[in-house]
Amino acid sequence: MVTRQFFILLLLAIGVAHPAFALSKIEASVDRNPVMEGEYFVLNISVDDEVDTGKLDTSALLKDFIVGRTSVSRSTQIMNFDAVKETRWQVLLAPKQQGQLTIPAFSIDGVSSSPIPLKVVETGSQPAQMNNLFIDAKVSTDEAYVGQLITYKVKLYLAVELQRGVLSAPVIEGAQIKQIGEDRDGSEIVDGRRYRVIERTYGIIPDLPGQVNIKGATFAGDVLVESQRRGGMFGFNESRPMQAGAPSLTVQVNPAPTSFQGQWLVADLVALKENFPEDIKKFTVGSPITRTITLLASNADENSLPDIVQTLPDELKSYPEKPQRQTFVRDAQIVSQYSITSAIVPSKAGTFTLPEIKVPWWNPRLKRQETATLPARTIIVEGGAVSDTPAQPTWETNSAADKGWSWLTTVFAALWLVTLVAWIITLVAWRRALKNQTAAPIAVNSSISSAQSVTASGLKGLEQACASGDVSRIMLQLQRSFSELQQTPMTLDKIAEQSPQLAAAIQQLQIKAYSAKADKSHHTDSANTSSANSNNTNSHLSAECTALLNAVKACEHKHSNPKSAPLSPLNPK
Structure with a gap:
């Protein structure tokens, strides 16, 4: 009985000596001071009790700060058989302006913290060793000309681990800007501290003379920093958003000199x-x-x-x-x-x-x-001269001149008709080839007999046509070969677009045929001339045919052996 009474008295004594635990203190602090304009820093607020997280009112911060993510944690520790409780807020803030600002006091259940004076300095004015992240930038020249390429190099210095982020280009009016090359990733030691350095190069081309103001490049992202939470045996990192900006720069742009002659080009x-x-x-x-x-x-x-x-x-x-x-x-x-x-x-x-x-x-x-x-x-x-215009006869009478013009008109009309007929025949042949998978011989004109008609396809047929020495047959077979190759009717103009070598070869064959007809029309003995001209054509087409065959082989090789384009890297550095 005595023991029971003693135990009750002991509990009452403990209750008197240690009253019920209640909030008694609020502390507020920042992770660094001074800070740069637009740079995120951490405001830590802690109370010595477990309280409702909604009791902290941070609306007063919105006047001078950008309020970012807020995290809340609670902890309980046993120290000397006493339970120590704590509620902690971490608020990410970024000052909106430079100057001397004040973080107001916070109150919970009648207990208040002390206000914090905060100095905000210009972006980029802090010493490098005081920053976990900062940006530096420079231009290749502070005086340039209109149209001159100004190199703008920006470096992002990181002393903390980067999770994600965006490095934005500088802002400038009255000029073009574009990134040149890829980012470079390296490291530098600044005032005894090692930084990871990401370097990027921009090209700025001013359009107008005058003073050009360059608002520096900016960075916004998340980094990993060491947690400042107290307690526990092990430290850990936490993600924190950060921003930084390069200082603004000025470049004087001069107009193009009036003494310059030619198209304006300025370069080193x-x-x-x-x-x-x-x-x-x-x-x-x-x-x-x-x-x-x-x-x-x-x-x-x-x-x-x-x-x-x-x-x-x-x-x-x-x-x-x-x-x-x-x-x-x-x-x-x-x-x-x-x-x-x-x-x-x-x-x-x-x-x-x-x-x-x-x-x-x-x-x-x-x-x-x-x-x-x-x-x-x-x-x-x-080599022999190849005339690109027909030889003009020197006749003494006007009637002879009229005959010359008549002959010239006839030749052009004949060539046009041959080309038109060849294209129509090629179209019909191509459609039949798609249907029957075989090509039937096609007669071009009366000068080509059924025995001489084109019966082979592709390069072999073109070689046979070249061996015949007949330019019309060569052109027809050329159209037929490329129509089969491209799976669509091809005119000579379209074929000539395949390569400069092919266009040159076609032109030389047309010039050769035209010159041969011109020579033939000025001979009086048509029978002897026809035979002689045929032999002459056969003997003088070897160079033109060789050039044509080589050009065709190159085009066929290009279509039959396409090269696969390499895939772009999925994660470019």
């Missing part, structure tokens, strides 16, 4: 070069010559490079391909390139000069106009 260095078959000393009439001209410019925009126009002698016909433009980085320099490839076909033998090519440009460092020059080149062409 400009060069012209060509790719030409140097190993060939003499060329042949009708054989295409491949020439590639390349214009290179350092620190220039590819779209500002002028088109290169080749002025050639009348005896040289040029068949250019579509020009190519690209920009790449080489030895820390941005290089823009313009290249154009042409097939040059000589129609006559002789010695010809490819004129020099000049490209004027402005040197911004020396502030003067300079010229990039591709020297003139002399070529020697051998």
